[in-house]
Amino acid sequence: MRWSAGARSNCCAIWSRAEPSRVSTPLASSPNGGPSGGTTGGLRIQFHEVEKRYGMRLALRGVSLDIAAGECVALVGHNGSGKTTLLKIVAQLTQPSGGKIEFHAGRDPLSLEQVKSRVGMVGHHTLVYEELTAEENLIFFAKLFGLENPAEKTRQALQPVGLSGRATDLVRTFSRGMRQRLSIARALLSSPGLLLLDEAGTGLDPEGQHWLGATIKRLRDSGCTILMSTHGRNETQGAVTRAIRLDGGKITQDSGASGNPREILVMAAVRESGEEGEQ
Amino acid sequence: MTLIRATGVILSKELRTEFRSRELLGTTVVFVLIVIVLFSFTFNPTSSESRRFGPGLLWLAFLFAGSLMLQSSFLREQTNDTLAALRLAPIDPFSILAGKMAANFLFLLLVEVILLPVFAVLYNVAILPVLAPLLLVLALGTIGIAATGTVFSAVAAQARLRELLLPLLLLPVLAPVLIASTEATIGILRDPSELSLVWLTFLACFDVVFLTAAWMVGEYLLEE
16 A cells, blocks of 8 residues: 555555545535535645556556646546556555655645545546436435435536436436536535546537536636546646646656646647547 | 445445346346256155255255356446446445445345245245244355355456356355355254254354455455
8 A cells, every 4th residue: 555645554544444534615606506616625636756557567657746736737648648547546546556645635634535535536437327317326426425415416416517307317318428427417526626537528519518618617716626637629628727748657748837738738639630640 | 424324325226226127136036946946856855855955955046146146246337437436435445345245135135035935835845934043044144145255246347257257266265155054954944943053153253254354355355
C-alpha cells in the first residue's frame, strides 16, 4: 500500500474500519439548485514520483504533480499514455506501484475515506446498472454515499441532465448519450470536491457536450478541482485552466497553474486529427 | 456509512436486480429439479436406500445450484464496470462482498426450499419431523457455499479463463463444507434422527473462519 493520506498507514488500510467523516456544506448555487452545481470545496492533490506497473509494462513513470484546489486540469496524450491509470489512482480504484499521493482540503490532509466521500468520477464505462431505472440507480448510489434524503437528491440530479421524464425507465432502454448523462448525474450526486472525468463527453450529442462544458465551468467556479482526460477538441475544454501532456506514462508538457493551456490542447487536437487522417 | 447499512443497501440492490430479471433463479431451479428427478431413476427409492444416497445427492444438487449462481455474481458488475462505481463509494470494501454473499445465500436458500419438498416426495423421505435441524444444517452449509463462492467469484471475474477458474478454485475449498453438510444431513435423516454437533460445529467454524478471512482481505480481492 503506497497511498499516503494523512496518518493512515499500510495496515490501517486493511484494519481501520473507521467511519469516513463527511464534510457537509450547503450546495453551492446552481441554476437548478441541484447537486450538479455544488461542491464540498476543492481538493489539492500532490503526486510524488507516482509509478504504476502492470506486469512488465510501466503505465506511469515517476509522475510528480501539484494540483491546487479549484484547478481544472486536462490530461492529453495518446491511447495508453497513462491518463486513465492516473485518474484511477486518484480515484483509489488502483494502487500506485511506487510513489505516493496526498490529498488536502485547505491545509488539512485528508484520509483515504475522507477523500472517497468527496470524489466523483465519470469513467470509460457508464458505471450504472442496466436492470435498474435511472431513479433507482441514483437512489442506490446516494445511499452508498450516505446522503440525506436520497430521493430528493436524485430528483435534483436528474433534472439538469434532462432525464426527469425518464426517471422510472430502465437504463437498458436508454441511448448511449442518455446513459452518459445519467453517469454524469451519478458522479455529481454527492457534490464532489474532486471530479474525475475520463473522456466524459463520449456518446454525448453537441447539446450534451455544451451542457457538460457549462457544468464543468460552473463546478470549477464553485471551487471544485477537476481532473479530466480528453481527446481532440470539444466543448469541455473551454473550462480548462491547465493542460498536461502524458507520453508513455511520463509528463512531457505542463502548462502550469498560471500558464496557458491552449497551446497543449491545440497541439493535442492537431496530432490527433493528423493521426486520424493517416488512418 | 456503517458496514451493516452499506451491506443492506447492496443486498437490496442485488435482490431487486435478480427478482426483476429472474435470470439466475429460474435457470437454477429448473436445472437442480432436473438433477434431482434424474437421480431418482438411478435407484429404487425405498426409505432405507434414500437415507443412504439422498443426502449426498441433495448436496450435489445444491453444489450445482451454487456453481451456476455464483459465477455471475461479479460478472454482472463488469457490464458497465459497476464494480468500480461500488468501489468509488465511501464504504467498507467488505460490505460489497457481504452484500453479495447475503444475496447469494438467500438465492441458494430459496432454491433449496423449493427443492426440499420435491426431494421428499421423489425419494420417499419424511422431512417434516426433522425440518428444524435440517434447515439449520442447510443454513450453515449454504453460508459456507455462498461465502466461499462469492469470494472466488470476485477473484475469477477479473481473470481471463473465469468460467474455468471458478470451479477449479471453488470445489477443493468447498469439499469440507460438502462433506460436513452431507454427514450432518445423513444423521438427521437417519432413523432415529440425530443432529451431529461435531459436524454442526465444523460448519459453523468454517463459516466464521472464511467470513473473517474475507473481511480481512476484501479490499485486495476487489482491486483491479
